[in-house]
Amino acid sequence: MTRNPSLVKNPDLDNWLAFTLDGRVRVQIGKVDIGQKISTAVLRIAADELDLEPGRIQIMHPDTIDGPDEGMTSGSNSIEEAGNAVRLAAATARMRLLTLAAAKLGVELDDLEVTDGTVCARATNRSISYWELMGGKRFDCPIELNVRSKTASKMLIIGQHTPARDIKNIVTGAHAFVHDMMVDGMLHGRPIRPPHIHARLKDLDGTTVRAVRRDGIEVVSDGSFLAVAGTDEFAVIKAAQRLATAATWDASQNLDAHDIYQQLITNRRVSLPVVNGTPKDGPLPRVTTLPEDAKATHSATFEKPYIMHGSIGPSAAMAISKNGDLEIWTHSQGIYLLRAALAEAFSIPVERLRIHHRPGAGCYGHNGADDAAVDAAIVARALPDRPVLLKWTREDEHAWEPYGPAMVLQLSGTVDKNGTICAWSHETYSDTHVMRPRPGVPGLGPSRLMPVKFLANPAMEIDPEPNRAHHGGIHRNLEPLYRIEEPRLVKHLVRDLPLRTSALRTLGAYANVFALECFLDELAELAEEDPIDLRRRHLDDPRAWACIEAVAHRIGNLDKAPQDCGRGLGFAQYKNTKAYAAVAVELMVDQTSRVHLHRAILAGDAGQVVDPVGLKAQLEGGFIQAASWTLYEEVAFDPNGITSRNWESYPIIGFDNIPEIETILLDRPGAPFLGAGEAVCGPTGAAIVNAVRRATGVSARRLPLTPDNLRRAALG
């Protein structure tokens, strides 16, 4: 396995595990649980490795004071990073404990067995518990990277299903979200936003401000930042609405609402060739000369609009400022990065800031969480010693979260006379997918905290640099997994686009895979090749083919769908190195051009399965969310601002279009654990669009597949 950044940064065993005197084990990780049940998976890994009943293990909330800094919870990396770190930490602990026990009991290591934390010498039947061995002390040693951990066949808990650790609290209403915090003297807060990101406060009617204050509501203003706070939540909501009417905004610079797909291909940009999944400097590769006797040559352009994370619970955070110390409770996915950026924004030492993670509604990437924490912090600093629980409204979340970027994908390809893909070009145009408050040049972190842009002393604007990581942002899954000689791959980081964007589940992979897998089907059809066989002949990895074969077998012959229906398929290995997923769907397009999903078959290979039900739920959730993007979602805006401001103006999938879903897990005992929250999204988009093409004969290359877009595509 490649080096695990979580272990490189946090090598001390005591940072991860503690045997507390109450006969329990505290496990501290730096990845946050956002509904993907990482804490359940980690708990199972630790229990298995230590031979403990899972009930003895507590997974703590991540916090910037205790426990390991694991950076960002993103990219489907948690099970690989936190999961493997805890596995090695637990294996190291176990080895140390067994060594101590062997000495105490006077036997060899091999004579010991462990049952729920009690180490027993087989020959003498004498025993001693982990906690007696530890005596409340620390390990004071690093995690051993080469420690012998359990082999797959010895694992008793991994691979079996037990209910997720938080599910009982979720169903009884006891699961505490940050929104549910309640402490003495607490104020409720609400921000008041301008019409859009470029608008600045021109005037605030003093009479209204005084009237609001007379009602016992605090008004916090700093430059163009406005918020209210008070003890009665509904009074605060009404005060925010009232104050919004008292503000006049200078909106001389509006949003550029011209055709976004034109802007994407004509605006200034940074263009980089991508080789083996990694952007390089240097000239863009030439277009390949095509053989004269090629069976088919094809080119097509695919388009994906801005989409939103759309958390069901608008973002929220609690903050208190006391004696210059700032303490924040947030559902941010990166509490350490947020702390660094906030400390820089407020010019306070990082040690004076403590950030705790608390659950929020599912976020699927960089949503409003961090910005709501900044809002709460600004209000708390203005009202010291008073805890402030600040919440965004539905409208705030819809209009102010950083969106998943709009993208244009231009593909061309050729199949030679032997049925081999002999030329391939894929160029992707997009804004950045990576605007989290990561450290970098001075001012970079603060510039990515939205509320800081509105302060009297605002953050400067800094253009993002192109992400050069392997399968990073725009170019995630740009490189086909298929064996194609010297594919021509280009990423274009486009500047001056109208909306603020950042990380949304899969980054560029959803659109790249959607385009690639649809294009492949179109190319196969032109070349009169079977699309599944064309894939098989261009895949070297048997695990990849196993996924495709599994869904192809279950969905049935692609060309023999029931009347008025279509079947389609899509596949990808996430980042070409992580989990594999294939999706096949059967759907119907009705007379009004509405798409009805009937069946879906998902196949996933995420290495060794830690929790089969948790893994299935992740794959299904990814499928349903991506189906929603594909069929319904597009952030609408005009020069005066975002017009998708609630669930009516930004519809998402509902119960009326959920197909029958069959999920196949391809378990690989002994293979590394892989995250699966994102793998299925790109294949889902492709499977749906490919099925619509087979059902209607229409290649719908602009998402979402609304009746309007489908009719437009039918007209060519």
Add this chain to the structure above:
Amino acid sequence: MPEYMLTVNGQTRRVDCGPDTPLIHVLRNNLGLKGTKLGCGLEQCGACAVLVDGEARLTCVTSASNFEDREIVTIEGLARNGTVSRVQQAFIDEAAAQCGYCTPGMIIAITALLDWTPRPTRAQILDALTGHLCRCGSHARILAATQRLVRED
């Protein structure tokens, strides 16, 4: 502030709140029942549903003053003596929640459905869940949990 008498989870409680304060804020802030979730404040997402005289009702717009003399049951009121209700158990058995923010509203909707219609058709199930949004994509599991109860009935 005016006072209202609300019967919630079998107990009648006096609450002080403005005449226009939506029920959800009273449940959460005055009565400390945080299980009911505010999702949109626009009656568009279903997260704030509670049982009112046995029917699922949204609480994010209608003021608390409209609920006097009604029997309100929130998600906290479904379990009996620490034993979860059969709908809650079905959600556990089907792993029908990821982040859990929409879950209380979903459980309330299904509880009301099955109380009135023990053997609902698929169309009736879909109808009961219309207007309940889930972003994690637990829909298929929520439907499976409901169908499990119909089968068991």
